[in-house]
Amino acid sequence: MKVGIMGGTFDPIHTGHLIAAQSACEQAKLDEVWFMPTNVPPHKSEAPGASARQRWEMVALAVEGNPRFKPVDLELKKGGVSYSIDTVKLLTQTYPGIHFYYIIGADMVQYLPKWYKIGELVQLVSFIGLQRPGYEVEISSLPAAVREALIMAQMPLMELSSTNIRERLSRGLPVRYRVPDSVNDYIEVNGIYGS
Numbered sequence: 001m002k003v004g005i006m007g008g009t010f011d012p013i014h015t016g017h018l019i020a021a022q023s024a025c026e027q028a029k030l031d032e033v034w035f036m037p038t039n040v041p042p043h044k045s046e047a048p049g050a051s052a053r054q055r056w057e058m059v060a061l062a063v064e065g066n067p068r069f070k071p072v073d074l075e076l077k078k079g080g081v082s083y084s085i086d087t088v089k090l091l092t093q094t095y096p097g098i099h100f101y102y103i104i105g106a107d108m109v110q111y112l113p114k115w116y117k118i119g120e121l122v123q124l125v126s127f128i129g130l131q132r133p134g135y136e137v138e139i140s141s142l143p144a145a146v147r148e149a150l151i152m153a154q155m156p157l158m159e160l161s162s163t164n165i166r167e168r169l170s171r172g173l174p175v176r177y178r179v180p181d182s183v184n185d186y187i188e189v190n191g192i193y194g195s
Contacts, residue, residue, distance in 0.1 A: 004033040004101045004128060005091075007075070007084070009162065010055050012187060013062045014179045016160035018069075024103045024128045025068060027153035033103070034072040035059045038082035049166050050192050052076050061182040085117040088125045101126045101151070106135045112146050122149040130155040169193035 006021045013035070021033040037055045050058070056073055063069035074090065075082045084102065091100055102125055104112075109129040112118060127150045129137060134157065139147060165175050170193060176184050187193060 001032075001098045002028070002030045002101065003095075003098050004028065004030045004103045005087075005125075006033050006035045006103050007038055007082070007087075010035070010037045010059050011050055011162050012055070012058050012165060012179055012183055012192070014160050014162060014165055014183075015177070016158045018062060018066075018180070019158065020105075020130050020155055021069060021103060022066075023130060023155045024101070024153050028101060028128050028151050030068075030101065032068050032070055034070050035063055036072045036075055036087070039075050039079055040081045054186075054190060054192060058183045058186055061186055062180045064182065083116050084125075085121050088121060092124050099126065100124075101128050103128045103130065105129070106131050106137050106152075106155075109137050109139070109142075109150065109152075112150070113143055119145065122146055125149070126151060128153050133157045166193045 004021065004024050006017065008017065010017065021035070024030060025033050037052070037059055039052060056071065056076055060071040063071055075087055088100065104127055106129055112127065115121060122145045129150055129152045131137060131152050132155050137152070139150070139152070142150070160178060165178055168175050169187065175187070179187070
C-alpha cells in the first residue's frame with residue numbers, strides 16, 4: 001500500500017492543500033493521502049491562529065467527502081516539536097506494510113538536504129515534490145540519495161496560502177471557495193481568525 005503524508009500547520013486547511021494532495025495521489029498512484037496537522041512545526045516561529053483541536057477539526061471536515069483522504073492526529077497526540085524523522089519512525093513501526101511518501105511543495109525540495117536527519121529519512125520514506133508552473137527545481141544539485149527518494153508531480157499554479165486566508169478574515173473579507181464550505185462554516189461559527 002502507498003500512502004502520501006500531507007503534513008502542515010493547516011491554519012487553516014485550504015483548497016490548495018486538497019488540490020496538491022489530489023495531484024500527488026493521481027500522479028504517484030497513491031492508495032491514500034493522510035492529512036497530518038503538525039503540533040509545533042520546527043521551522044515556524046509564530047503560534048498558530050487556531051488551536052490544535054480547531055485545526056484538527058477543520059482538517060477532518062475538509063477531507064470528509066474523499067474516501068482516499070484521511071485525517072490523522074498522530075503528531076497532535078504526540079505533542080512537542082514535530083520532526084519528520086520521529087513521525088516517519090513511528091509510522092513505519094505502526095504500519096509496517098505501508099510505503100510512505102511525504103508530499104512537499106517544489107520550494108521545499110531544494111531544502112531537503114537540510115532536513116533534520118535527512119540521510120536516515122530517505123531510507124524510510126519517499127518524497128513527492130509538487131512542481132508549480134514557473135518554478136524551477138534544481139534536482140541535479142541534490143545529493144544522490146535524496147534524488148533517488150524523490151518523485152516530481154505537476155501541480156496547477158494557485159496563489160493560495162493560509163497566511164493570506166488569515167489576513168483576509170482579519171480584515172472581514174470572505175474566504176469562500178478558498179477553503180471548503182465546511183471549513184468556511186466552521187471558521188464563522190467558531191469566530192476564528194477574527195471572522
